[in-house]
Every structure is written in C-alpha cells, then in structure tokens.
Amino acid sequence: MQDRKDSDSRKLLRRLKDILAAPGDGQHRMDQITHHIADSMGTQVCSIYLFRDAETLELCATEGLRPEAVHKTRLRLGEGLVGRVARTGRFVNTGDAPSEPGFRFMPETGEEVFPSFLGVPIQRVGEKLGVLVVQCSDARQFSEDEIYGLEVVAMVLAEMTELGAFQGSQSDCLPQSHRFPLMFRGTTAQEGAAEGRVWLHEPRVVIANPVGDDPDTERARLHEGMDRLRQRVDSMVAAADMGGEGDHMAVLETYRMFAHSRSWLKRMEENIQLGLSAEAAVEKEQSAARARLEMATDPYLRDRLHDLDDLSNRLLRILTGQGTDTGAQMPDQPILVARNIGPADLLEYGRRLKGVVLEEGSVGSHAAIVARALAIPLVIHAERITSEALNGDPILVDGDQGVVHLRPEDAVAAAFRDKMAMQAEAQSRYADLRTLPATGTCGTTVQLYMNAGLMADLPSLEGSGAEGVGLFRTELQFLVRNHVPRRGELADIYRHVMDRAMGRPVMFRTLDIGSDKVLPYMKPQDEPNPAMGWRAIRVGLDKRGVLRMQLQALIRAAQGRPLHVMFPFIADMTEYEDAYRILMQELARERRLGHQMPTDVRVGAMLETPSMAFAPRKFFEMCDFVSIGGNDLKQFFFAADRENERVRRRYDTMNASFVALLRQIVARCEEARVPLSFCGEDAGRPVEALTFAALGIRRLSMRPASIGPVKHLIRRVSIADLRRLIDEAEGNGLTNLRRPVTEWLARQ
Structure with missing residues (x-):
C-alpha cells in the first residue's frame, strides 16, 4: 500500500516536472498543476493562493471553484483558513471547514459545497510564498500520508516559484516579483x-531539479553529500585550536552532533522516497525544521535554528555545486x-x-x-x-x-541624494574645526575622544580631530577569531594601536563579553536576562587566566609609554579591587621578568550600573579615571532593554531623573578629584553632548563622525548659560529637559 502511494506521489511530481519544462505562461502552468493535483488526490477542488504583497493572498488558480473568482478573491494574512495557514506556516485539516475558528465564507468562489479542507503552506526556508488547498464535497479528514504528500507537492511549487515558473507579466494578473520599488x-x-x-x-541556492527521477540515485547523492559534509565538519572541529576542553568545544560538538544526526538523514530520505530530488529533500526538511524551531519558546532551541540553517546550506551547496563564490x-x-x-x-x-x-x-x-x-x-x-x-x-x-x-x-x-549632499556639505564644514578646541563662548573646554575597536578605526583619529581614544573595545579581537587569541598576537595589536595613536591616550577596556557579545568558541549561557548576567568583569574574575593574559599583552605593548586600562561593568567596589589587584600582580611579574615597563599606568572603571553612583568614596579615590557607560547605565536605570525596540526608545537621556543621576556622579567624581568621561551613543548626539558638558562632564567619547557636529555646537554657545537654564528648569519641576534646551538653542 505504501509503495503504491509512493508511486502515485512520484507520478504527480513527474507531471509537475513536465509542466515546468514545457513552454507556456505562468497562468497556464498553474491551471494545469491544480488539475493534476486534484486528479491525483481524488479531490474535487485544488487551489493555489499566492502573496500579492506581504499582507495579501490572492486566488491565482483553481480546479473546481468558480473560474471568475481567480485574481478576484483576496484575503488578508491570518484571515480565513487560508490566511491562518499562511500566518502560522502550519497545515489546517478539517472535515467541516465552516465550524473552524476564523472560517471566512467566500460566496464568489462557490466553495460552500466543499466542507472538507486541507491547506498547506507554500514556503521556502522561512519565506512564505502562498498556500496550496484541496477540498472535497464529502465530510472527511485527510490522512497523515495525504498531508505529507501535499506538503511535498507544495515544496516543489515553492521551487517552481523560485525558478520563475509563475512569474507575472504586464499582460496577465499574476504577482510580479523583483520589479517594483x-x-x-x-x-x-x-x-x-x-x-x-x-x-x-x-x-540563495537555486534548485533547478526539484523532482527526482530515481529515488535510489537521489538517495545515493544525498549520502555522498552527507559524507562530504560530515568530513568537513569533523575537520573543522579537529583544526580548531582552542586550548583544550571548555565551553567552546561543547558548542562545536553540538554542531557536529547535528551533522551526524540519523533522524535528520531519515526525514530527508523519506522526502526522496516520495519523489523529491536530494537537494529539494534537504530544503523541505530545512523549511519544516525552521517552522518547528521558530515556534519554540526555549531560547536554546531557537538558537539551534542557526546551526541547522548553516548545515543545510552547506549540504545544499555540496549537492548543487553552487558555492558562495x-x-x-x-x-x-x-x-x-x-x-x-x-x-x-x-x-x-x-x-x-x-x-x-x-x-x-x-x-x-x-x-x-x-x-x-x-x-x-x-x-x-x-x-x-x-x-x-x-x-x-x-x-x-x-x-x-x-x-x-x-x-x-x-x-x-x-x-535621498539631496539629503546625502547636505550631509557631505556639513561634514566638509566640520573638517575646518579639526584642529580647533571644543571651547564654548564662555571659555569652558570639553575634550572630545573617539571610540574604536579595530585597527581600521585608527586613521579616523587624525582626520576627526579626536584628542585620543576614550574607549578601545578589546573584545573585537576575540569576536573575529574562532579561537582564543594568543598573548603575542594581542600584544602586537595593542602595540600597533598605540603606534597609530602617536602619543594620544588610548583607554583600553578589558574584555567585555557576555550579554549580546558571545564568542564563537564560548557556549552561550542560558540566562533569562543575559544583560544582567555573567558578562564583562564577572567573566574576567571567574576566568582569570584570560584576564591575566590580556593584561600581560597590554603591559608588553606599552614599551615605555603610558598605559590606560579600564575595567568594564563594575557593579561593586570589591570587583574593582580584585581586578586592580590582578593588574598590580601582573605589573610586578612583568618587572621581575625584565620586560620594559610602561612609564605610567592609569587604571579606571566603567560606571554602567546605578549602584556605583552610590559607591563608597574609596572607590572613586582608587580610580585614576571613571567613564560613564551611557548605553548600559540608561537601560538599567529605566529598566528598558536596549535590544527591545518596544521599550528602548521610550526613555530619554534628558529625562530629569536621569540627569539628576548624572549630576550625582559628577559630584562624586569632583569630590574625589577623579576625571570623568561619558561614553556611548548619546555622547555623539550634539544636544545631549552639550547637556553633559553643562552638567560638568568634561570628556566625551563618541564615534569619529560625531566629533565634528558636537564640536561645532559647543563652540557656538555658552556652556555656563546652559547650566543656569538647566538649573532653572529642574527648579521648576520639569520632568524632561529636552524641550527647554532645544528652545534655548534655537534662540541662540
């Protein structure tokens, strides 16, 4: 019985293959396809709905419904049973369609005499293309074999759509892709x-042969491709020089486990048995797995979607010979x-x-x-x-x-070109300010530094007019490798950075990983709130070998020059004390080994948690400098995840309560006579930067392109006058300072 069903499925797919190869327009092909599917499955109705746009489905072909409804009947995404299939990416199977939740009666189609309904999505690796529907006049539910068979047919239709088999033209009513704005x-x-x-x-890999002529041949091709894939994955794991056991090895072993999965191979073999080619079988399973994992609530399972996608794409490129080049x-x-x-x-x-x-x-x-x-x-x-x-x-x-x-x-x-021209003109004006100080009309000067993280950044140091690097993100050298960098490699990088700075100070922030920055060779921590979890200095103090190695590299890179080291995400004074102690130990060790020492060592902390605004005075006295990490400080102060678009823009840096927090930090630093800077996206926004300067923050660090606009504004106004305006606005009980500040600037 199963062999007969397999044979029927292969016969239908061969018909579809012949239709694809035959001359004719897209509408003619779809009309033929709906006829053959209805005939093969023994149903009175087969219909194809395609997306007209991202939210609208259109009946584009049918066997059994009224022909005049074609290109007239449309549904919104999620509307009716067809819209439900399109929205969820999952089939709907019922013997009594009118009783189903969300059912929509479309009288123009004449479908009221066909209560049985089976709809499956036409999709390609997460891309929703449409819905394939069969209907019957007798009240029946379709079997698992029939559902699976129709999904296989829908997979072939998806590939035919990708190949342009149903491409619309100016003379018909089919959707046209890749043409309009x-x-x-x-x-x-x-x-x-x-x-x-x-x-x-x-x-994207283009599958030119979605239908397989011989299951045995396609199965052999699949096995050959799987062998090559597994060999490449095994070689990649073996070649990964990552220093022995650890979380990174667990990540790669999980990846290898996917490649050797027997259930993955079995499901693809079942697709081939029904008539798909090897590559179409891979893509069908990839689409099905993506649909399953996207519905998962477990973040670990959702992360595995990327592994499965990567492996499937590698296998498809092996089978088709289509490399990334x-x-x-x-x-x-x-x-x-x-x-x-x-x-x-x-x-x-x-x-x-x-x-x-x-x-x-x-x-x-x-x-x-x-x-x-x-x-x-x-x-x-x-x-x-x-x-x-x-x-x-x-x-x-x-x-x-x-x-x-x-x-x-x-x-x-x-x-758009007009906008770009205006921006270019403004930047050329800012270039004239490059050598001038950021001094307000009142005589107050603000130091403007740039953020960096790559050697590619350093040419901007001279061209932007920055006085130094207020934040050098050392984690990028870890993120772009598939193994832990060696001490010598890091020392060379840090030495080149100092060389390119040509005597200007560079604040090296030690490794800030975790949260949204997970190393390729580090197992992601399954934390409910990673931004508040195991990250930055917490990782450094737990994995002291890496922290020590990085500090040794920085010391050796200095070679008789000043060294500035900054520890990230300090939330308690004891963390800073521990990190400071480790740095002092490494300095003593390097001195004993006879290495050339820095002429001066300045040690600072990133203030990114509200707790440190209330830290003991001793903390500020221990620091040679403090840098406010504005991005993190704001998200913790407002309890608004900066990765969450629904909330991150709701909270303003110029909210009076946040300004009060900054005032307190400024006062604490002035009391301890420790230099204070502000680093983050807001430092590069002219209005916010000017406000920070008025609050008493005399060093700002930003992306190089922002230095010109910020300096331009500072040089045109009195920072002292703005300070008085802010004091008055706060005294009047205003909850947000943006409006009075911008109105004052407009008057200036």
Missing part, C-alpha cells in the same frame, strides 16, 4: 546614509544584504562596503559593532529583504531613519 522599515543600528547596488552575502562581480558602491552576518565575514569585506542591511541582528550585535568601526550605515530587522533583493539592484540605505528603499523611484532617489 519596495520600502523596508527596519531599525537603526548605525547611523548614516548610503546609495549603491545590492550585494547578497549568501546568494558564484563568479558574480561585486558592483560599484556595494550595499551588503544578508539575513545575518558574523563579525569576521563583515570585516573581510572591509571598507569596500557602503552600507549593510540585515533581516536579523540587534543594535548591540557583533555586526553592529563592526559597522560602527567601519563607519558605514547599518539597518537591521529589514524583514524579507533577502527574498526581494537581487544582486545589482539599486538600493538606498537611510541609517538615520532605519529605512531601506529597494529599486527606488526617481523622485525618492533624488530626494
């Missing part, structure tokens, strides 16, 4: 604007478009890129950190852009607004 609203991860051409980080030439002014990307890959592209657009990511992700270092705009959460974009498509990236225009209309492109 599209706008994507995402999230700003790095400000700036760029115009260019799309460059897809990982061009397709031979396509990177266009001029390339804008990278990807689902997600790691820091190493992004660094490999380097400054050739004019911008980056991701479907996933976060404002604190590795990619965002590297994009800031490269000073290129980055927009994240641009949903479905990898499905819509083609290599070479014109694209505009507005990192200031978090908006992307794909294939923009002429009027949109012209307005």
Whole structure:
C-alpha cells in the first residue's frame, strides 16, 4: 500500500516536472498543476493562493471553484483558513471547514459545497510564498500520508516559484516579483546614509531539479553529500585550536552532533522516497525544521535554528555545486544584504562596503559593532529583504531613519541624494574645526575622544580631530577569531594601536563579553536576562587566566609609554579591587621578568550600573579615571532593554531623573578629584553632548563622525548659560529637559 502511494506521489511530481519544462505562461502552468493535483488526490477542488504583497493572498488558480473568482478573491494574512495557514506556516485539516475558528465564507468562489479542507503552506526556508488547498464535497479528514504528500507537492511549487515558473507579466494578473520599488522599515543600528547596488552575502541556492527521477540515485547523492559534509565538519572541529576542553568545544560538538544526526538523514530520505530530488529533500526538511524551531519558546532551541540553517546550506551547496563564490562581480558602491552576518565575514569585506542591511541582528550585535568601526550605515530587522533583493539592484540605505528603499523611484532617489549632499556639505564644514578646541563662548573646554575597536578605526583619529581614544573595545579581537587569541598576537595589536595613536591616550577596556557579545568558541549561557548576567568583569574574575593574559599583552605593548586600562561593568567596589589587584600582580611579574615597563599606568572603571553612583568614596579615590557607560547605565536605570525596540526608545537621556543621576556622579567624581568621561551613543548626539558638558562632564567619547557636529555646537554657545537654564528648569519641576534646551538653542 505504501509503495503504491509512493508511486502515485512520484507520478504527480513527474507531471509537475513536465509542466515546468514545457513552454507556456505562468497562468497556464498553474491551471494545469491544480488539475493534476486534484486528479491525483481524488479531490474535487485544488487551489493555489499566492502573496500579492506581504499582507495579501490572492486566488491565482483553481480546479473546481468558480473560474471568475481567480485574481478576484483576496484575503488578508491570518484571515480565513487560508490566511491562518499562511500566518502560522502550519497545515489546517478539517472535515467541516465552516465550524473552524476564523472560517471566512467566500460566496464568489462557490466553495460552500466543499466542507472538507486541507491547506498547506507554500514556503521556502522561512519565506512564505502562498498556500496550496484541496477540498472535497464529502465530510472527511485527510490522512497523515495525504498531508505529507501535499506538503511535498507544495515544496516543489515553492521551487517552481523560485525558478520563475509563475512569474507575472504586464499582460496577465499574476504577482510580479523583483520589479517594483519596495520600502523596508527596519531599525537603526548605525547611523548614516548610503546609495549603491545590492550585494547578497549568501546568494540563495537555486534548485533547478526539484523532482527526482530515481529515488535510489537521489538517495545515493544525498549520502555522498552527507559524507562530504560530515568530513568537513569533523575537520573543522579537529583544526580548531582552542586550548583544550571548555565551553567552546561543547558548542562545536553540538554542531557536529547535528551533522551526524540519523533522524535528520531519515526525514530527508523519506522526502526522496516520495519523489523529491536530494537537494529539494534537504530544503523541505530545512523549511519544516525552521517552522518547528521558530515556534519554540526555549531560547536554546531557537538558537539551534542557526546551526541547522548553516548545515543545510552547506549540504545544499555540496549537492548543487553552487558555492558562495558564484563568479558574480561585486558592483560599484556595494550595499551588503544578508539575513545575518558574523563579525569576521563583515570585516573581510572591509571598507569596500557602503552600507549593510540585515533581516536579523540587534543594535548591540557583533555586526553592529563592526559597522560602527567601519563607519558605514547599518539597518537591521529589514524583514524579507533577502527574498526581494537581487544582486545589482539599486538600493538606498537611510541609517538615520532605519529605512531601506529597494529599486527606488526617481523622485525618492533624488530626494535621498539631496539629503546625502547636505550631509557631505556639513561634514566638509566640520573638517575646518579639526584642529580647533571644543571651547564654548564662555571659555569652558570639553575634550572630545573617539571610540574604536579595530585597527581600521585608527586613521579616523587624525582626520576627526579626536584628542585620543576614550574607549578601545578589546573584545573585537576575540569576536573575529574562532579561537582564543594568543598573548603575542594581542600584544602586537595593542602595540600597533598605540603606534597609530602617536602619543594620544588610548583607554583600553578589558574584555567585555557576555550579554549580546558571545564568542564563537564560548557556549552561550542560558540566562533569562543575559544583560544582567555573567558578562564583562564577572567573566574576567571567574576566568582569570584570560584576564591575566590580556593584561600581560597590554603591559608588553606599552614599551615605555603610558598605559590606560579600564575595567568594564563594575557593579561593586570589591570587583574593582580584585581586578586592580590582578593588574598590580601582573605589573610586578612583568618587572621581575625584565620586560620594559610602561612609564605610567592609569587604571579606571566603567560606571554602567546605578549602584556605583552610590559607591563608597574609596572607590572613586582608587580610580585614576571613571567613564560613564551611557548605553548600559540608561537601560538599567529605566529598566528598558536596549535590544527591545518596544521599550528602548521610550526613555530619554534628558529625562530629569536621569540627569539628576548624572549630576550625582559628577559630584562624586569632583569630590574625589577623579576625571570623568561619558561614553556611548548619546555622547555623539550634539544636544545631549552639550547637556553633559553643562552638567560638568568634561570628556566625551563618541564615534569619529560625531566629533565634528558636537564640536561645532559647543563652540557656538555658552556652556555656563546652559547650566543656569538647566538649573532653572529642574527648579521648576520639569520632568524632561529636552524641550527647554532645544528652545534655548534655537534662540541662540
């Protein structure tokens, strides 16, 4: 019985393959397909619904429903049973459709005489393309075998859609893809604007033969591909020089376990038995697994989705011979478009890129950190852009607004170019201020420093007019490797940084990992709130070998120059005392070994938790300098996760209560006579930067591109007058200072 069903399934898929190969337009193909599916499954109705846009499904072909409803009947995503299948990505099977929750009666289709309903999604690796439906006049539920068989057919339809078999034209009513202008609203991860051409980080594998002629041959191809995949994964694990056992090895072993999974192989073999080719079987299982894991509430299981996607993509490239290098030439002014990307890959592209657009990511992700270092705009959460974009498509990236225009209309492109021209003109004006101090009309001077994390950042030190590096993120050297860097490697990097600084101070922040910065070779901690968990100095004090190694590298890099070391995420004075003690021990050790010592060592702390605003006076007296980590301090003060778009923008830096906290920190530092700086995104926003200066913070550290605008504003106003305005506004009980400050600036 099972063999007969397998045979029927293969016969139907061969018919679909013949339809794909035959000449004809998209509408004719779909009409034939619905006829053959209904005939094969013994149903009176078969219908294909495709997405007209991201929220609208349209009946594009049918066997059994009224022909006049084709291209007339439309449903919103989630509307009716068809819309439910599209929204959830899961089948609906019922013998009494009208009794189902959410049922919508569509009288124009004449479907009221067909109560039995089976709908399955037409999707391709997370990309929703439409819904395939069969219906009967007798009240029956379809069997598991019938459901599975229809899902296999839907998989082939998805591949046919990708191959353009149903591509619309100007003369028919089918949806047309990759032609019209599209706008994507995402999230700003790095400000700036760029115009260019799309460059897809990982061009999608095109499966030209979704139907297999011989199951035995396809099964053999699958096994051969799996053997090659497993060999590559085993070699990758064996070659990973990561210093023995540890969390990083557990991560790689989990990855290897996926590659050797028997259940994964078995499910793909079942797909082949029903008539799919080896590569189509891989992609069907990838789509099904993605649908299952995306519904999981366990964050660990959801993280495994990336492992499974990566392995499936590797296997598909082995089977099809389509590598990541397709031979396509990177266009001029390339804008990278990807689902997600790691820091190493992004660094490999380097400054050739004019911008980056991701479907996933976060404002604190590795990619965002590297994009800031490269000073290129980055927009994240641009949903479905990898499905819509083609290599070479014109694209505009507005990192200031978090908006992307794909294939923009002429009027949109012209307005965008005007905006870019205005920004370029402003930057050229700021260049004239490069050698001038940031001194207000009242005589108050503010030191402007830049943030950095890569050697690529350092040329900006001279060009931006920065007086030094207020924050050098040392974790980037750990993030872009698949093994722990050696002490000698780090010493060379830190030495080059100091060389390029040419005598200007560089504040080296020790390793700040955890939370949103997980090393590739470090097992992610399953923490309910990682931002408040095992991260930064907490990791350093628990893994003292890594902290000691990094401090040794910094000491050796100094070579007779001053050294500035800053410990991150200090939440209790004892943490600073422990870290300080370790640094002193390493200095003594290096001196005993006869190494050249720094001429001066300055030790500071990042103040990123409200607790340290109330720390004992001794803490401030122990520090040679203190740097406010504005991003973290604000999220903990307002209890608003900065990775959560629903809440992070609701809380303003110029809220009177947050300003009061900053005042207290300034007073504590002045009392202990310890220099204070502010580091974070807000330091690079002119209005906020001017407010910080008025509160008494005399050093600000920001991205290089922000130094010009901030200096320009500071030099035009009286910081002392603004201080009096803020005092008056607070005395009047205002809950937010933004409006009085901006109105005062407008009068100036």
